[in-house]
Amino acid sequence: MRYSGFRVLREGLTGNKGWKAAWREPDPKPEYDIIIIGAGGHGLATAYYLSKEFGMRNIAVLEKGWLGGGNIGRNTTIIRSNYLLPGNEPFYEMSMKLWENLEQDTNYNSMVSQRSILNLIHTDGQRDAFVRRANAMFLAGADAELADEAQLRRELPFLNFDNARFPIKGGLYQRRGGTARHDAVAWGYARGADSRGVDIIQNCEVTGIDIENGRVRGVQTVRGPIRANKVAMCVAGSSGRVAAMAGMRLPIESHVLQAFVSEGLKPVLPGVITFGAGHFYVSQSDKGGLVFGGDLDGYNSYAQRGNLPVVEDVVEGGMALMPMIGRARLLRSWGGVMDMSMDGSPFIDKTETEGLYFNGGWCYGGFKATPASGFCYAHLLAKGESHPVAREMRLDRFKLGHLIDEKGMGNQPNLH
Numbered sequence: 001m002r003y004s005g006f007r008v009l010r011e012g013l014t015g016n017k018g019w020k021a022a023w024r025e026p027d028p029k030p031e032y033d034i035i036i037i038g039a040g041g042h043g044l045a046t047a048y049y050l051s052k053e054f055g056m057r058n059i060a061v062l063e064k065g066w067l068g069g070g071n072i073g074r075n076t077t078i079i080r081s082n083y084l085l086p087g088n089e090p091f092y093e094m095s096m097k098l099w100e101n102l103e104q105d106t107n108y109n110s111m112v113s114q115r116s117i118l119n120l121i122h123t124d125g126q127r128d129a130f131v132r133r134a135n136a137m138f139l140a141g142a143d144a145e146l147a148d149e150a151q152l153r154r155e156l157p158f159l160n161f162d163n164a165r166f167p168i169k170g171g172l173y174q175r176r177g178g179t180a181r182h183d184a185v186a187w188g189y190a191r192g193a194d195s196r197g198v199d200i201i202q203n204c205e206v207t208g209i210d211i212e213n214g215r216v217r218g219v220q221t222v223r224g225p226i227r228a229n230k231v232a233m234c235v236a237g238s239s240g241r242v243a244a245m246a247g248m249r250l251p252i253e254s255h256v257l258q259a260f261v262s263e264g265l266k267p268v269l270p271g272v273i274t275f276g277a278g279h280f281y282v283s284q285s286d287k288g289g290l291v292f293g294g295d296l297d298g299y300n301s302y303a304q305r306g307n308l309p310v311v312e313d314v315v316e317g318g319m320a321l322m323p324m325i326g327r328a329r330l331l332r333s334w335g336g337v338m339d340m341s342m343d344g345s346p347f348i349d350k351t352e353t354e355g356l357y358f359n360g361g362w363c364y365g366g367f368k369a370t371p372a373s374g375f376c377y378a379h380l381l382a383k384g385e386s387h388p389v390a391r392e393m394r395l396d397r398f399k400l401g402h403l404i405d406e407k408g409m410g411n412q413p414n415l416h
């Protein structure tokens with residue numbers, strides 16, 4: 001069924017009896033060509049592009065809980081392509097271009113809103129670094145704009161310029177950055193994949209990976225064994241646990257990241273604002289809530305909930321940047337499990353087991369990557385070789401010494 005304004009009108013006039021479920025609830029078949037573990041944003045996008053771009057349909061996406069219940073439904077919805085390094089920037093710019101056409105492509109309202117993202121500058125050294133980053137963005141075909149303090153004073157008068165803990169000297173804008181409705185992204189990809197024949201199987205936890213003579217043969221699940229000659233891990237915060245089923249140890253730690261939303265307010269924030277010095281970032285949802293977050297909780301965990309010291313830390317960051325936020329009431333907070341890699345960059349690669357593939361290490365930034373991650377993972381699964389923009393996202397890059405360390409922080413996940 002195609003969604004359109006005309007369809008809404010017609011259904012409205014005929015008692016809304018014609019709507020169909022957006023995807024089926026199939027039982028697992030005994031065998032598929034490809035099994036994708038994890039129905040988060042990346043797993044569903046992979047299934048979508050496999051079926052749409054590469055004509056592969058005999059695919060199952062196995063999800064231990066409900067579709068979209070992981071980080072795809074817990075993030076702060078920011079999309080951008082403002083990276084520095086050649087291993088990252090062209091990939092994220094490809095993602096941004098896919099975002100720009102996502103709703104037409106999937107025929108689903110994902111509320112992609114290019115309302116801009118601004119990274120604040122507090123020191124001369126930071127300005128130099130951001131100018132360099134802007135040039136790298138131009139080279140990859142992205143947009144960037146440097147703003148001085150006077151411009152920001154005009155555009156964002158509520159920021160604490162005069163009495164700030166860290167003086168605001170300017171900022172780096174990406175006007176094409178912004179937000180998208182996170183769970184609608186999962187639903188749109190799920191509907192598109194399902195309509196092309198992909199089986200999305202919820203409440204089907206993978207409990208083991210079957211390997212014979214160095215080759216993957218399928219998976220064990222709570223609903224029985226399922227065979228496949230290609231198995232694609234795509235489980236974000238559970239990467240370490242699922243890879244361990246295949247005897248792999250990953251350069252990834254799992255950490256909790258929290259986010260917060262205030263009561264609904266009248267429009268006050270024009271776009272996304274990030275405050276690196278205090279680690280606080282904020283945007284305003286279409287419902288009016290201020291959506292914000294900051295640092296990781298700071299220790300390894302698989303719990304999808306956070307702790308109070310970080311609540312205090314994030315709110316302090318908000319108060320330092322825009323004291324008016326102290327007047328808003330906090331509505332909700334929640335947490336998700338982040339797959340923090342040792343250089344802050346992701347992996348889309350084959351593993352040493354034939355037929356077994358890995359996608360993970362997305363850290364705080366995997367939502368914006370969802371379209372390109374799905375496309376490049378589908379490319380790898382279908383063609384057996386990396387997509388050019390994901391070529392450096394290799395699992396053996398630590399062994400080879402070709403890290404993709406955007407911030408030059410080394411192997412300390414909480415600093416990326």
Ligand SMILES: Cc1cc2nc3c(=O)[nH]c(=O)nc-3n(C[C@H](O)[C@H](O)[C@H](O)COP(=O)(O)OP(=O)(O)OC[C@H]3O[C@@H](n4cnc5c(N)ncnc54)[C@H](O)[C@@H]3O)c2cc1C
Pocket residue numbers: 037038039040041042043062063064065066067068069070071072073074075076077078079204205206207234235236237238242257258259293334335336337338362363364365366367368369
């Ligand atoms: C609070 C917070 C804020 C964030 N903000 C942003 C942001 O603003 N911008 C941005 O770009 N990124 C952001 N991120 C990061 C982003 O959400 C993630 O990097 C991205 O969603 C991860 O990919 P995914 O959607 O596939 O993960 P998930 O949605 O977590 O999908 C993985 C799925 O695998 C399933 N699974 C796990 N184990 C098994 C198993 N054994 N068998 C079957 N299924 C299994 C899980 O249930 C889950 O549904 C944020 C994350 C959090 C938590």
